[in-house]
Amino acid sequence: MAERVRFWLLDINYEDTPQGPEVYLWGIDKQGRRVVVVDREFLPYFYAVVSGEADPGEVLRRVEAASKPYGLVKCELVDRRLFGKPVKAVRVVLRNSENLEKCAEDVGKLEGVSECLEDDIRLSVRYLIDNGVNPCDWNEVEASERSVGELRVDALYTAKGKAQPVEEELPPPDLRVMALYMVARASAGSPKAERDPVVVLSTLNSEGELKTFTADGLSDKELLESFVEYVLRYDPDVIVGYGSNKVLWPYLMKRCELNGVKLSVGRTGAEPHTSLYGHVSITGRANVDLFDFVRDIPDIKLKTLESAAEFFGIPRPEEELGVEEYEVPRLWDSEEGRGRVVRFAEERVRMVMALSDSLLDFAVQLSRVVGMPLDYVGTAAVGFKVENFLMRQAYRFGELVPKRVERPYMPYVGALVLKPKPGVHEDIAVLDFSSMYPSLMIKYNISPDTLVPEGEEAEEVYTAPEVGHRFRKEPPGFYRRVLSELLKVRSEIRERIKKLDKSSRLYRVLDARQRAVKTITNACYGYAGWTGARWYIRPVAEATTAWGRATIRETIKTASELGLEIVYGDTDSVFVKYDPEKVEEFLKTVEERIGLRIKPDKIYKRVLFTEAKKRYAGILEDGRIDIVGLEVARGDWAEIAKRVQRDVIEIILREGDVRKAVSRVREYIAKVKSGKVPLKDLVIWKTLTKELDEYKVRAPHVEAAKRLLEAGWELTLGDKVGYVIVKGPGRLYEKAKPYVMASPDEVDTDYYVKKQVIPAAMRVLKVFGVRERDLTSTTLFSYSM
DNA sequence: GCAATCCACGTACCG
């Protein structure tokens, strides 16, 4: 008996069987039952593009013959587009996905076939695209129920028709979330799965149940077994962790392997496995590593669980254990320490859950918007998210997906940045073009498929300034269609949530969705200029920035015609003296002349510029202070230096009192000299951007990294190294010591005064004629403001 | 021979 099954799609996977592939759609239905729908009707395929001069019928026969040995199901001639150009293609449908790429390779060599496309799209991705099925949203399918057998679900269905999205906007179901935090005991440095057991594994679920597993003796076998049992008993939909893709799951997998424990936590009873983009996949559930989302929040400089929690205003644990993560394994050796480690793990798992409350909505909506399953939307780089989104759109337009090809890097000219007028300015309005690059791409129909190749005749084109690339005015290009849709969807959502209660579930969901849409919209220009992009066409990116520069130049010209003084500008913004009438006139004129929306973003009561571009600080009417580009905004300065600079900026912007600022700096200097500053505030964090042996010059953070490695710590590319500068002779890199190995009394306080505190303070103070000796001596100084 | 100067390297920011 077939019935209509509605389900919210949580995970998708497929298995090849001799009879063909089986696609598994894991979800939650309206009654809150965990269900899986198996679709056996969906077959893999690719396209063989017919060369312009070849006879399609002839090519079809040739392709058919060549595909036979690969389990051909059918071959058909279809009309598609490639970069906007109509093409004939043979759609080759095979029984099994294993043979797809091999078959395409053979077919690609045939006469009359210019290339094969889309053989590199995974079947599960293909399924989502072709059926328009949305991960993290409601879909439905005609299906008949069967017995669930071994599967860990409430119901199993066999699809009798094609799955499709539910058009109606429905709230998501309540997800069962489980947070994890693991402590392994390391003898030195980082724990090694081959050697060091897991000693504590804390879990917390969305019902508030906290369950901690501990290892008593040397073996963690029982811990692992009871954990697996518990996961199956609670049956989470989403498992969240912090660093779980790279550390937690691989660690558990290795420990289970060594202990002969089956880590069968998936809904098929399968063990976790590493999959696309390096995420760990747990069949039937969504494994979400919150670190992946924190990584993409630039305001969180240090990507630790604590600083992420702090950023989201998550209250610190009640019991301040004063334990650093790196000390935990050592504590395990003492009787008293073990209790602390357990409480530590439990505090941390609460933080993971709290972080999930702040991030999961966005993750879910990002998955929904780009159409990638929830478990790997976080691990995929921005470029791939955009691309996944574009692939779904391309299918709707009958556009073939271009192959990924390796290309040489070819730089092009970017945005225009104005020199600031140094000093303090009063009442400055920041005016910016909203979504400038997307808007320009829409306005001038900039797109891979509208570009007129050099030398080709065409009328009715837009010609980019400076670079001369031409784009057909009609029909609307791929990017114009996609971007207008994105902008429209976002503004609709924003309009809709205005009427909603901010604390309501729907508000949170829709707000997260509009942020996800914004993320993708803003990334489209960058995607267009990425040589790794399937739809990369350099002139597209180059023309976009060229029109951007022309736009801002025209804006500047308009301002000067209206007698409006511009004090700064960057890419899509101008900072002007806030004269309300003039500004209004200006905004109107710019919109008329250029045809793009420009609006006041913020108004600074006071704003301070140094000589440098991209660095300033301003105070708003409500007293909030923005600090842009300066040391305060950077993650690679010691906290103490940033604090000095923040204080100086605040004093100057709020009170205009340079003298007070100077004496504040003097206080800080005295404090640093006295050695009263905690080590934590002296740590400098820098990222390892390449393998240690690839560095051409010796650098402090690289030397510190080497010392950590020697001491048994694990460090990989992309990790941040925290070090302090200690007393001693020689180069700076010889004096850099990992902060976990340093003690407060060996700190080179002189370095922190001369190279951290003073430069950070002087950056701002030299605007007022303050000299370095004004900070180090106690004599009087003069200044002007 | 050595200090001053310059430039490349490296990192992180802005929009």
Place this chain on the structure above:
DNA sequence: ACCGGTACGTGGATTGCG
């Protein structure tokens, strides 16, 4: 594995003086 534009500290090579 998203773009180019920009600032700035540090190391190391080069330059300039003698």
